[in-house]
Amino acid sequence: MVDQSITSLAKKLRAKETSSVELTQDFLSRIKQFDGQLNSYITISDEIALAQAEAADKKLAADDNASLLTGIPVAHKDLFCTNGILTTCASKMLNNFVPPYESTVTSRMQASGVVTLGKTNMDEFAMGSSNENSHYGAVKNPWNLEKVPGGSSGGSAAAVAAGLCVAATGTDTGGSIRQPASFCGITGLKPTYGRVSRFGMIAYASSLDQAGPMARSAEDCAHILQSIAGFDANDSTCSDIATEDYTASIDAPLDGLIIGLPKEYFGDGLDNDVATAIQNAVKEFEKLGGKVKEISLPNLNLSIPSYYVIAPSEASSNLSRFDGVRYGYRCEDPKDLMDMYKRSRGEGFGKEVQKRIMVGTYALSEGYYDAYYLKAQRIRRLIKEDFVKAFEEVDVIMGPVAPTTAFGIGAKTDDPIAMYLEDIYTLSVNLAGIPAMSVPAGFANGMPVGLQIMGNYFSEAKLLNVAHKFQQATDWHTKNPSLVEGA
Amino acid sequence: MNWEVVIGLEIHAQLATKSKLFSGAAIGFGAEPNTNTTLVDLGMPGALPVFNKEALRMAVMFGAAVNAKIGMTSVFARKNYFYPDLPKGYQTSQMDHPIVGEGFLDITLDDGTVKRVGITRAHLEEDAGKSLHEDFQGMTGIDLNRSSTPLLEIVSEPDMRSAKEAVAYVKMIHSIVTYLGICDGNMAEGNMRCDINISLRPKGQAEYGTRTEIKNVNSFRFIERAIYTEIERQADILEDGGKITQETRLYDPDKDETRSMRSKEDANDYRYFPCPDLLPVELTQEYVDIIRNNLPELPTQKAERFMREYKLSEYDANVLSATRAMADYFEKVAEIAGNAKLAANWVMGELSKYLNTEGKDITESNVTSEQLGGLLVRIEDNTINGKTAKSVLQSMWEGEGSADQIIDAKGLKQVTDTGAIEEMIQGVLDANAAQVEQFRASDEDKQKKMIGFFMGQVMKASQGKANPGKVTPILNKLLKG
Numbered sequence: 001m002v003d004q005s006i007t008s009l010a011k012k013l014r015a016k017e018t019s020s021v022e023l024t025q026d027f028l029s030r031i032k033q034f035d036g037q038l039n040s041y042i043t044i045s046d047e048i049a050l051a052q053a054e055a056a057d058k059k060l061a062a063d064d065n066a067s068l069l070t071g072i073p074v075a076h077k078d079l080f081c082t083n084g085i086l087t088t089c090a091s092k093m094l095n096n097f098v099p100p101y102e103s104t105v106t107s108r109m110q111a112s113g114v115v116t117l118g119k120t121n122m123d124e125f126a127m128g129s130s131n132e133n134s135h136y137g138a139v140k141n142p143w144n145l146e147k148v149p150g151g152s153s154g155g156s157a158a159a160v161a162a163g164l165c166v167a168a169t170g171t172d173t174g175g176s177i178r179q180p181a182s183f184c185g186i187t188g189l190k191p192t193y194g195r196v197s198r199f200g201m202i203a204y205a206s207s208l209d210q211a212g213p214m215a216r217s218a219e220d221c222a223h224i225l226q227s228i229a230g231f232d233a234n235d236s237t238c239s240d241i242a243t244e245d246y247t248a249s250i251d252a253p254l255d256g257l258i259i260g261l262p263k264e265y266f267g268d269g270l271d272n273d274v275a276t277a278i279q280n281a282v283k284e285f286e287k288l289g290g291k292v293k294e295i296s297l298p299n300l301n302l303s304i305p306s307y308y309v310i311a312p313s314e315a316s317s318n319l320s321r322f323d324g325v326r327y328g329y330r331c332e333d334p335k336d337l338m339d340m341y342k343r344s345r346g347e348g349f350g351k352e353v354q355k356r357i358m359v360g361t362y363a364l365s366e367g368y369y370d371a372y373y374l375k376a377q378r379i380r381r382l383i384k385e386d387f388v389k390a391f392e393e394v395d396v397i398m399g400p401v402a403p404t405t406a407f408g409i410g411a412k413t414d415d416p417i418a419m420y421l422e423d424i425y426t427l428s429v430n431l432a433g434i435p436a437m438s439v440p441a442g443f444a445n446g447m448p449v450g451l452q453i454m455g456n457y458f459s460e461a462k463l464l465n466v467a468h469k470f471q472q473a474t475d476w477h478t479k480n481p482s483l484v485e486g487a
Numbered sequence: 488m489n490w491e492v493v494i495g496l497e498i499h500a501q502l503a504t505k506s507k508l509f510s511g512a513a514i515g516f517g518a519e520p521n522t523n524t525t526l527v528d529l530g531m532p533g534a535l536p537v538f539n540k541e542a543l544r545m546a547v548m549f550g551a552a553v554n555a556k557i558g559m560t561s562v563f564a565r566k567n568y569f570y571p572d573l574p575k576g577y578q579t580s581q582m583d584h585p586i587v588g589e590g591f592l593d594i595t596l597d598d599g600t601v602k603r604v605g606i607t608r609a610h611l612e613e614d615a616g617k618s619l620h621e622d623f624q625g626m627t628g629i630d631l632n633r634s635s636t637p638l639l640e641i642v643s644e645p646d647m648r649s650a651k652e653a654v655a656y657v658k659m660i661h662s663i664v665t666y667l668g669i670c671d672g673n674m675a676e677g678n679m680r681c682d683i684n685i686s687l688r689p690k691g692q693a694e695y696g697t698r699t700e701i702k703n704v705n706s707f708r709f710i711e712r713a714i715y716t717e718i719e720r721q722a723d724i725l726e727d728g729g730k731i732t733q734e735t736r737l738y739d740p741d742k743d744e745t746r747s748m749r750s751k752e753d754a755n756d757y758r759y760f761p762c763p764d765l766l767p768v769e770l771t772q773e774y775v776d777i778i779r780n781n782l783p784e785l786p787t788q789k790a791e792r793f794m795r796e797y798k799l800s801e802y803d804a805n806v807l808s809a810t811r812a813m814a815d816y817f818e819k820v821a822e823i824a825g826n827a828k829l830a831a832n833w834v835m836g837e838l839s840k841y842l843n844t845e846g847k848d849i850t851e852s853n854v855t856s857e858q859l860g861g862l863l864v865r866i867e868d869n870t871i872n873g874k875t876a877k878s879v880l881q882s883m884w885e886g887e888g889s890a891d892q893i894i895d896a897k898g899l900k901q902v903t904d905t906g907a908i909e910e911m912i913q914g915v916l917d918a919n920a921a922q923v924e925q926f927r928a929s930d931e932d933k934q935k936k937m938i939g940f941f942m943g944q945v946m947k948a949s950q951g952k953a954n955p956g957k958v959t960p961i962l963n964k965l966l967k968g
Binding site: 079080081087089094097099101103198199200201202203205206207233234235236237313314316317319320321322323325326327337341361364365366369373 | 526529530531532533534535536537538565567569571574575576577629756758759760763764765766
């Protein structure tokens with residue numbers, strides 16, 4: 001039961017083969033059994049979950065038109081504010097923070113009737129690509145406990161892959177949904193910037209952050225996107241373009257689909273076995289009616305310097321509110337105001353967060369602003385133009401999510417450049433603001449490989465359709481780590 | 488040396504919107520601490536700003552009123568610094584692309600000359616909260632009610648050359664924002680406050696001297712005083728061959744001095760950058776035109792109309808149009824009295840005396856425009872004379888009712904009956920027989936001087952109620968015998 005799709009669980013709930021309470025209890029006991037090894041959850045909200053499950057069962061009994069998500073146990077990345085549930089951003093800074101309000105994403109999912117099992121581990125303030133930067137400890141990859149699950153939504157990815165929830169929310173600022181989805185062999189979608197409200201999502205880099213679903217299939221992602229997408233008056237950057245029915249055309253044939261393969265995605269640095277898995281996946285699409293076209297995204301290599309100026313710049317300002325004054329961590333016995341600021345922030349933030357705040361502060365400083373921030377913004381426009389031009393010729397763009405499969409825990413912690421290079425294939429999508437998915441596409445060295453599918457602005461329905469057809473033709477997304485097989 | 492002072496001003500006007508610049512919280516003075524707040528004003532994690540379009544409309548109104556270019560695309564920027572009452576760790580303001588660009592306004596100085604002052608820009612920004620240092624025994628309380636209250640920061644060119652010019656400029660801005668109804672102009676509550684940039688240079692020198700900035704001065708009088716004391720301080724230093732330090736200073740009205748707050752070296756690097764949580768504000772020409780075409784009458788236009796329509800002097804017209812409340816008061820009195828000149832004299836004269844004595848604004852006057860108008864009607868129809876009217880006004884000020892009520896209650900109605908007046912004059916002459924004798928023996932010049940004595944005695948006898956116009960011919964006739 002723990003590796004089934006939302007659609008199949010919804011059917012079972014309606015056929016009374018199981019109840020939401022039963023399902024919830026199953027997942028809670030699996031979390032108890034396995035999460036000691038994985039560390040994918042920071043908070044388990046079992047009482048709230050069981051109450052929600054009871055309510056869902058009542059709703060299912062009374063309402064034939066209840067949302068498909070009713071009674072489905074999910075987890076939320078621990079940067080979505082959840083009313084009455086600890087929300088830490090995996091930081092000591094917020095290790096006592098219980099929000100009195102609900103983020104738009106979680107509140108819309110609640111309205112759809114989901115059961116909240118808990119809050120998942122992540123890189124502190126979403127800064128990281130390995131989920132090793134957490135105040136609550138590293139998350140392990142369920143496929144190999146020696147390896148990282150990816151980041152920053154590593155807890156969500158590991159929990160879905162290990163059957164510790166049906167689906168989870170994640171956020172993606174530079175690849176934080178797609179890369180862990182790739183490393184853990186699940187399906188993840190980063191929507192178009194502005195498709196999903198950021199209200200109540202603790203900001204890392206406001207112009208890049210976007211929430212999205214992480215699940216066992218494209219179809220499950222579609223159901224969750226349906227619940228969370230759409231205009232929100234509380235977020236000025238949220239688009240008022242109408243949402244689509246994301247499952248309506250999910251089965252449409254792919255005949256004549258033009259697939260762009262950017263040559264820059266298959267150059268130096270890409271692991272051979274990963275490359276082979278991606279090429280095989282592309283062949284599968286050709287069988288499904290796709291036509292491949294080689295394209296160029298010439299500014300890809302500039303996405304790393306551009307991102308690592310823009311994101312830290314915004315973060316340096318976004319994280320200023322964590323000052324020990326109103327909520328969160330405050331140091332013991334501050335001497336004076338300056339001492340309180342310095343020690344609260346110095347003790348409350350982890351190393352990576354401090355590093356990015358300092359980088360961003362530097363980049364925005366008088367005399368450096370033009371050379372760093374403005375230049376990075378100009379590069380960002382070039383990257384966007386590359387995509388706009390490409391989508392005049394192709395329907396979707398495909399490539400790897402990451403240059404390698406999941407690496408060993410600790411393998412890159414002392415080499416920040418190598419760690420930042422992990423994001424080479426994902427960053428440009430955030431800089432441009434387009435939607436993209438990670439879809440399981442095979443294995444390399446025993447670890448999952450994710451295929452990245454990128455689409456034009458607001459083409460989520462098309463992406464989900466493309467991914468779903470692939471999943472109808474392949475079974476990579478149904479593979480489970482032994483943790484689940486043994487269940 | 489002969490120093491020339493150079494002054495530029497930054498005025499913060501709190502916009503009179505119902506809710507805050509970036510949240511739906513109400514704006515109110517004196518509410519319980521931290522009650523007029525939302526997640527946004529408290530700087531809670533994940534809270535996002537939503538721009539209040541009413542503030543936009545008000546800023547554009549101001550721009551149109553000062554002949555300014557309107558920023559068709561304006562951008563909010565974050566000004567980053569740490570302070571306990573700044574909950575987000577940055578103030579959302581505008582930097583490179585303000586809503587109001589270059590403009591100007593004309594001010595009339597005391598000698599009647601008109602001076603044009605350039606306006607560099609005006610931009611929207613949010614206010615911070617308040618730190619409360621009392622009542623917390625070594626700790627500081629934070630009240631975020633004021634957090635995210637909308638401000639329009641109006642920046643002038645360094646065009647002013649004296650304290651008087653600076654005050655005239657601030658008064659004109661005050662007048663414009665209150666006329667537009669975009670700011671209540673209450674300086675005592677800090678709803679309009681002023682930063683003064685001031686430097687000296689030898690007369691005739693083209694480049695500016697080093698300036699200091701005096702922060703948060705909140706009355707016309709303090710602005711004038713602060714400038715005088717700062718000119719004196721800077722001149723003393725320069726005369727002694729010293730150098731002015733570029734710094735921020737505070738004016739202490741109790742000691743009438745400015746003192747250093749922080750120097751340029753300690754100044755924050757605010758790391759401005761465009762706020763990624765807010766989209767650029769795009770305006771259409773139509774939006775701007777509608778606002779421009781519907782501006783209310785502004786002080787200068789009103790003064791011109793007063794001169795044209797009511798034949799007032801330029802000085803009177805300027806005084807009476809200085810604030811919208813004053814202008815409205817005057818026009819109401821003039822309308823009721825049917826005599827604008829008389830209304831002007833009374834509003835600027837007798838009424839202003841009472842207001843000034845009690846330090847009150849026209850909006851706080853004990854006597855309403857209807858009451859004063861009613862009083863003037865009774866002068867116009869000869870029910871009372873001007874002198875009696877003054878005592879009626881005093882009674883009115885003390886809350887004894889309308890002019891007619893007071894005239895009735897005190898029996899102040901003028902005596903106009905010729906027979907009665909003649910009888911009373913005769914009585915006065917009889918009682919002063921010696922003076923009458925003397926009068927009759929004098930030449931015409933001497934008589935003219937003596938007539939005042941008899942006039943005074945008659946008015947005294949009538950308790951001021953005799954109509955002077957009626958008394959004079961009868962008195963003349965009877966005196967001559």
